[in-house]
Structures are given as structure tokens and as C-alpha cells.
Amino acid sequence: MTDYTAIDFTPLLDAAGPASDGGRDTGEVVTHSYVRDVALPSGGVLALITLDNGHDHTRPNTLGPRTLQELGAALDALAARAGSGEIRAVAVTGKPFIFAAGADLSKVSTLANEENARLMAQYGHFVLGKLGKLGVPSFAFVNGLALGGAMEIALNCDYRTLDSSTAALAFPEVFLGLIPGWGGATIVPNLVGIEKAIEIIVSNPLKNNRMLKPKDALDAGLFDVMFGAASFLERSVRWADGVLNGAITVERPNVPGKMERLTKWPIAIKIARDTLKGRIGTAAKSPYLALDLLAAAKDGDIAAGFAREDEALTSLISGDQFHASIYAFDLVQKRAKRPAGAPPKELAQKVQKVGIIGAGLMASQFALLFARKLRVPVLITDIDQARVDKGLDYIRGEIDKMLEKGRLTPDDANQVRALVQGTTDKSLYADCDWVIEAVFEELGVKQQVFAEIEPIIAETAIIATNTSSLSVENIGAKLAHPERLVGFHFFNPVAVMPLIEVVKVPTTNEATLATAMEVAKRLGKSAVITADRPGFVVNRLLAKVFGEAARALDDGTPVAAVERAYAPIGLPMGPFELIDLVGWKVAAHVQDTMVGAFPDRFYASENLHRAADLEQVVEKDKHGKVVDLSKAAKKALILGTSPVAEEEILRRVQEGLANEIKLMLDEGVVAAAEDIDLCMILGAGWPFQAGGATPYLDRVGASERAFGDKFHHPPIAGTHG
Numbered sequence: 039m040t041d042y043t044a045i046d047f048t049p050l051l052d053a054a055g056p057a058s059d060g061g062r063d064t065g066e067v068v069t070h071s072y073v074r075d076v077a078l079p080s081g082g083v084l085a086l087i088t089l090d091n092g093h094d095h096t097r098p099n100t101l102g103p104r105t106l107q108e109l110g111a112a113l114d115a116l117a118a119r120a121g122s123g124e125i126r127a128v129a130v131t132g133k134p135f136i137f138a139a140g141a142d143l144s145k146v147s148t149l150a151n152e153e154n155a156r157l158m159a160q161y162g163h164f165v166l167g168k169l170g171k172l173g174v175p176s177f178a179f180v181n182g183l184a185l186g187g188a189m190e191i192a193l194n195c196d197y198r199t200l201d202s203s204t205a206a207l208a209f210p211e212v213f214l215g216l217i218p219g220w221g222g223a224t225i226v227p228n229l230v231g232i233e234k235a236i237e238i239i240v241s242n243p244l245k246n247n248r249m250l251k252p253k254d255a256l257d258a259g260l261f262d263v264m265f266g267a268a269s270f271l272e273r274s275v276r277w278a279d280g281v282l283n284g285a286i287t288v289e290r291p292n293v294p295g296k297m298e299r300l301t302k303w304p305i306a307i308k309i310a311r312d313t314l315k316g317r318i319g320t321a322a323k324s325p326y327l328a329l330d331l332l333a334a335a336k337d338g339d340i341a342a343g344f345a346r347e348d349e350a351l352t353s354l355i356s357g358d359q360f361h362a363s364i365y366a367f368d369l370v371q372k373r374a375k376r377p378a379g380a381p382p383k384e385l386a387q388k389v390q391k392v393g394i395i396g397a398g399l400m401a402s403q404f405a406l407l408f409a410r411k412l413r414v415p416v417l418i419t420d421i422d423q424a425r426v427d428k429g430l431d432y433i434r435g436e437i438d439k440m441l442e443k444g445r446l447t448p449d450d451a452n453q454v455r456a457l458v459q460g461t462t463d464k465s466l467y468a469d470c471d472w473v474i475e476a477v478f479e480e481l482g483v484k485q486q487v488f489a490e491i492e493p494i495i496a497e498t499a500i501i502a503t504n505t506s507s508l509s510v511e512n513i514g515a516k517l518a519h520p521e522r523l524v525g526f527h528f529f530n531p532v533a534v535m536p537l538i539e540v541v542k543v544p545t546t547n548e549a550t551l552a553t554a555m556e557v558a559k560r561l562g563k564s565a566v567i568t569a570d571r572p573g574f575v576v577n578r579l580l581a582k583v584f585g586e587a588a589r590a591l592d593d594g595t596p597v598a599a600v601e602r603a604y605a606p607i608g609l610p611m612g613p614f615e616l617i618d619l620v621g622w623k624v625a626a627h628v629q630d631t632m633v634g635a636f637p638d639r640f641y642a643s644e645n646l647h648r649a650a651d652l653e654q655v656v657e658k659d660k661h662g663k664v665v666d667l668s669k670a671a672k673k674a675l676i677l678g679t680s681p682v683a684e685e686e687i688l689r690r691v692q693e694g695l696a697n698e699i700k701l702m703l704d705e706g707v708v709a710a711a712e713d714i715d716l717c718m719i720l721g722a723g724w725p726f727q728a729g730g731a732t733p734y735l736d737r738v739g740a741s742e743r744a745f746g747d748k749f750h751h752p753p754i755a756g757t758h759g
């Protein structure tokens with residue numbers, strides 16, 4: 039058992055610097071938090087701490103070393119008051135809508151040395167542990183957003199109430215390369231049982247940081263009771279009063295018993311470990327460390343659990359993956375919201391009617407998105423009525439599904455349905471102020487469509503193309519007004535993929551670019567501005583990923599070995615699994631484009647084309663991982679007899695990517711390396727723990743090997759979670 043009172047935390051506090059009431063990026067809770075006495079209905083006083091950094095809800099409270107210090111001092115004072123019988127209980131709540139957003143990760147990420155990392159882990163335990171040693175019961179009144187360390191404040195209290203309108207509730211640590219190390223990894227399984235604990239601490243964060251719904255958090259047993267927002271504080275106080283005077287007995291049926299610990303526990307951990315390995319491989323450390331902690335929590339020894347959390351957190355905070363995660367998180371939180379090179383949004387033109395040319399796979403998906411998000415009329419067209427109808431049927435079917443799942447209200451569903459119309463008569467496009475094409479990927483067809491549409495629409499209406507590989511400038515070469523031309527590259531599936539590459543050609547004017555950025559934002563997507571270069575960002579780099587895999591396959595390397603070779607990169611799936619997902623035809627096409635553009639650097643594989651003609655190319659295991667070629671593929675593909683060693687494959691793809699990214703930056707495809715990373719995180723699922731592509735390539739020495747230098751990144755600040 040660690041005696042936290044015997045530890046000298048001065049070096050940590052010195053490293054954190056003085057308390058601050060929050061410049062834009064510090065967001066300390068410190069200076070505006072306050073304690074007030076609340077009279078309990080049955081007599082006596084409850085001391086209520088309100089966490090408040092003095093800013094509105096757009097800047098949540100976070101927990102840095104100084105914040106913890108202040109909380110600790112408040113708790114010491116309250117323990118003294120409890121000792122003299124002045125107060126009957128202590129409760130913690132937050133400013134409106136916000137309990138707290140967890141540890142101040144920008145502070146944590148500056149604690150580069152291992153000793154400070156350890157002190158940070160221990161300081162959390164030291165301070166939050168005071169909540170259980172006040173001499174009177176402690177309550178958490180969780181009135182709003184509570185993430186990570188904030189949830190651990192609540193868990194360290196004796197009792198917990200929850201506001202039913204709380205929008206964000208989660209343990210995002212594993213998603214960020216950490217573990218819930220201020221008590222979460224130990225208390226949660228001992229409160230809600232092992233299966234729920236795995237879901238909450240490991241599975242949810244890996245599902246793109248999925249939040250807990252308040253009702254689910256209550257049902258799991260994380261909270262004792264839930265109240266509506268209107269009278270939350272008042273009812274929480276009354277409930278606490280009931281607990282204090284014995285009128286309310288708190289039951290916790292989910293607390294695991296002996297049998298669960300003996301039988302269910304090890305099985306659940308084993309299944310979780312196998313599933314994790316199958317799903318994400320072994321490159322990411324934090325999910326496995328979290329599982330180790332959950333496994334060990336079986337002994338029910340909380341103090342021992344806290345000591346284990348300290349060890350795990352120390353190794354993660356002082357390791358690479360956490361810092362990479364913070365970098366990635368920061369990009370997604372900040373750079374994605376203020377894209378580099380975007381003109382002032384005041385220049386954006388109004389979009390009151392959208393025209394979509396094509397009603398195929400992509401067009402029908404984004405027609406629905408435009409209607410749902412912009413709530414303006416959307417007109418789709420295709421070469422014949424049957425194709426238009428097919429597109430409309432798809433859209434209506436999707437609206438029905440959303441209605442069933444409660445993601446659209448009946449009124450909204452009716453409205454969206456009415457907004458989407460189909461026609462074969464392009465003259466109806468006359469009053470559209472935004473037209474986007476998603477017809478066949480053929481230059482001639484796309485030019486022809488633009489030639490048809492331009493005389494019909496207003497001179498200033500934006501003309502966009504969803505091409506994935508053609509030159510946007512060439513597509514618009516015959517336009518009379520090429521200043522309103524822009525590339526607007528969605529990814530499939532449109533509803534899921536968060537990225538749009540906005541392609542600027544030399545003629546694109548500021549108003550067009552501003553409009554494209556604004557439209558992307560209103561569609562709920564992150565946009566990155568790219569130059570009109572082959573494959574833009576994502577497809578160009580995926581072509582490297584695919585090309586090296588295809589080259590190894592062509593030489594005779596088994597697909598499973600190629601998948602394994604890529605595993606250390608930590609991509610969500612191996613290269614062939616990814617190709618199988620995007621479609622072998624699409625992959626072959628992307629490959630051709632890149633080989634056409636840069637024949638010296640990209641690898642052309644006939645086998646990709648042969649595979650594109652097959653119904654099934656690969657065999658998969660129960661986790662969806664590619665394990666072998668299908669029988670048909672074994673027959674159809676022409677494979678060599680010189681398999682490549684796994685390390686060699688990895689080396690080739692790492693260096694190939696580093697070299698290509700360097701060239702892209704030199705060509706000015708994007709403004710900075712961060713944009714490449716943002717594109718790869720949002721458009722290719724590059725894992726947070728690798729920090730996007732460039733920090734990873736630096737870390738493994740690939741940049742050094744490829745071009746004798748590293749990529750350059752600015753420092754990171756102001757992140758929490």
C-alpha cells in the first residue's frame with residue numbers, strides 16, 4: 039500500500055508552474071471554485087464544492103496539478119470542519135452543464151520525465167483519496183459533462199447522483215493512450231462488475247471514444263440515482279439528506295460477489311484480450327494495460343489497485359503513445375476546426391438549393407447528408423429515370439432506418455424526405471447555388487456534365503466535383519467561370535467518414551473556397567484544403583500502403599504475413615482488409631492513378647485488377663481479419679516464389695510513406711505536416727496512439743532513413759480529457 043501522505047509533491051507542482059485563472063489554453067479550475075454551506079432539510083450543513091474555472095461552458099473545468107492542489111486544500115479545510123462537527127457531509131458539483139473534463143492533458147503531457155509522471159499519478163490518488171477520509175460522507179452531484187479524471191472524483195466519493203441531461207460521460211483514457219489511473223481502473227470493476235467495466239473502460243473508448251448515456255451509466259451502477267436537470271441540485275441535496283438520516287438505503291446490486299470474481303472475471307478478461315488482439319492487434323499499449331488492471335482488480339484490494347494504477351500511468355505518461363495521442367487529439371479538436379488556409383467565413387456564399395449530378399453510390403449518400411444537415415432542397419439527377427429512382431429509393435430507405443432508430447423525429451424525417459427530389463431534366467438546376475457532380479470517374483463524362491450544367495445555373499453558383507483521382511483543373515478546363523470550381527472529396531461511407539478534402543485549383547476564388555469550407559462544416563465534416571495533385575492526400579498515401587502490400591503479395595508473400603508485417607503501424611486494419619473494405623476495383627483504380635502520375639514511385643500490380651474481377655478475394659477469421667486468399671484468388675492471381683520478410687515489408691512501407699509525405703510537403707499539397715496527419719487520422723483511421731502519420735514515421739526512424747531529417751511540428755497546448 040502506498041502512503042500518499044509521505045510523498046513530496048513539490049517537484050510536480052514546481053513543474054506545473056503557478057496557478058492561473060486560465061489563459062486561453064490553461065483552463066485551470068483553481069481560482070474560481072468555491073465552497074458554500076447548504077442547509078440540509080433535516081438539519082445541519084452540507085458543504086458544497088463547486089468546480090468552476092470562471093469561464094462559460096465552452097471552456098470546461100480541467101484538472102491540472104494546481105487544480106488538484108486547490109481541491110486538496112479545500113478538502114483538508116472541510117475535514118477539519120467535519121472533525122469539529124460543523125458539517126454533516128461534503129458534496130462536489132460543477133459549474134452549469136460541466137462537472138469537469140478530466141485531467142488537463144496539456145499539463146500532463148509536459149511532464150516528460152518519469153519521476154513527474156509518477157508524481158502526477160500519485161497526486162491524483164492523494165487528493166481524490168481525501169474524499170473518502172473526510173470523517174463525513176462525501177457525495178458527487180454530477181451535473182454535466184464528466185470525463186476521465188472527473189468521473190474519478192465522483193468514484194472516490196461515497197455516493198453519486200447524476201443529471202439525466204448530461205451530454206458527455208466517459209472514460210476516454212484508453213482512447214488517448216492512458217488508463218483511468220486516479221481510481222477508475224480499480225473502483226469501476228469493483229462497483230459494476232467486470233463485464234460492464236470492460237465495456238466502459240476499454241471497449242467504448244476504442245469505438246471512437248463512445249460516450250455513456252446517462253441512463254446506461256445509472257443502470258451499470260456507476261451512479262446511485264438520477265434526477266432531471268430542472269431541480270437537479272435541490273433533489274440531490276434532498277437525496278443526500280435522506281441517505282444521511284437513514285431514510286434512503288443505497289443498494290448496489292451490481293457490486294460483484296465472490297462467485298463473479300472467481301468464475302466470470304478471468305473468462306471475461308480472456309475474451310476481451312482475444313477480441314482486442316483480433317480487432318486492433320497489439321500495437322496500442324493502453325488497452326492492454328487497462329485490461330491488466332481490470333484483471334488484477336479481481337482481488338477487491340483497492341489500495342493495491344491504486345498502486346498498480348500508479349505504475350501503469352507512469353509508464354504511459356512517460357511513453358511515446360500518450361504524447362502521440364495528445365498530438366492527434368489536439369489536431370482533431372483544434373486544427374480541424376480552424377483549417378489552415380481557409381478564407382474568412384464571411385466570404386462564404388449562401389447555399390439555398392443543392393444540385394447533385396449522379397444518383398449512384400456516393401451521390402445518393404451525400405444527397406441525404408445535404409438534405410439532413412443543410413435543410414435545403416436537394417435535386418439529384420442521373421442518365422435515366424430508373425437510376426434516379428434507385429438513388430431516391432436508397433435515400434428514402436435510409437431515412438426510414440434513421441426514423442426507426444430514433445435518429446430522426448417523424449417531423450424531421452418528413453421534412454428531409456420532402457427536400458430530396460429527383461429528375462432527369464437538368465434545366466431544373468437553374469436556381470441551385472451549389473452543384474456537385476459524382477458521375478463516373480471519367481474525365482470526358484465529367485467535362486460533359488459541367489458543360490451541360492454551366493449555361494443553366496447562375497454565374498456565381500459553385501461547381502464542385504467529388505472526383506477521387508482526376509485533376510480538378512482538367513475537369514473544369516472548359517468552364518467559362520472556373521473561379522467557382524472546387525474539389526469536394528467525400529469518403530465512403532459518407533455518413534461515417536469525418537473528412538472532406540477541399541481541393542483548390544489555381545482559379546478557385548476566395549468566395550468559392552470559403553463557401554466550400556462552410557458547407558463542409560455545416561455537413562458536420564472536417565475539411566482540409568489540398569492542392570490539385572494526384573490522389574490529393576489520403577488516396578496518395580493509401581496507394582503507398584496498398585502498393586507495398588501488393589508488391590509483397592506479387593512476390594509470393596502470404597497475405598497473412600503481409601497483414602502481420604503492417605501490424606506495428608497500428609492501423610485499424612491490415613492493408614488487404616482495408617482493400618477488401620474499400621473494394622478491390624476502387625483500390626486498383628487508385629493504384630493506377632498514382633502509377634500513372636508517378637510511375638517511378640508507385641507500384642502497379644496486375645493482381646489487383648485480377649482480384650477486382652472476383653466475387654471473393656480473401657478468407658477472413660471471426661474478427662474479420664484477413665487470413666488467406668480465397669480459393670478463387672489462389673487460382674486467378676499470378677504469384678511469385680520469393681516471399682519478402684515481414685521486417686522488410688514494414689521498412690519499405692514506412693520509408694515509402696516518409697518519402698512520399700516529404701515530397702507532398704515540398705509540392706505544397708497541404709499547408710503543413712499536421713494536415714497530412716489530420717487527413718490520415720480522419721480519412722484513413724490512422725490511430726491516435728500513432729499520432730497520425732508523421733510523428734510515427736519520425737519515431738520509428740523512417741523519416742531519417744528516407745530523407746535524413748524529421749518532420750516538423752509545433753508544440754501542443756490546451757488539451758483535456
Ligand SMILES: NC(=O)c1ccc[n+]([C@@H]2O[C@H](COP(=O)([O-])OP(=O)(O)OC[C@H]3O[C@@H](n4cnc5c(N)ncnc54)[C@H](O)[C@@H]3O)[C@@H](O)[C@H]2O)c1
Pocket residue numbers: 395396397398399400401419420421425475476477478479480483487504505506507527528529530624
Ligand atoms: N466509391 C467510392 O468509394 C468513392 C469515394 C470517393 C469519391 N468517389 C468518386 O465519386 C464519383 C462517383 O462514384 P460512385 O462510386 O458513386 O460511382 P457510381 O457508378 O455508383 O455512380 C455514378 C453515377 O453517375 C451516373 N452518371 C454517369 N454519367 C452521368 C451523366 N452524364 N449525368 C448524370 N449522371 C450520370 C451513373 O449513371 C451512376 O449512377 C467518382 O468520381 C468517384 O471517383 C468514389
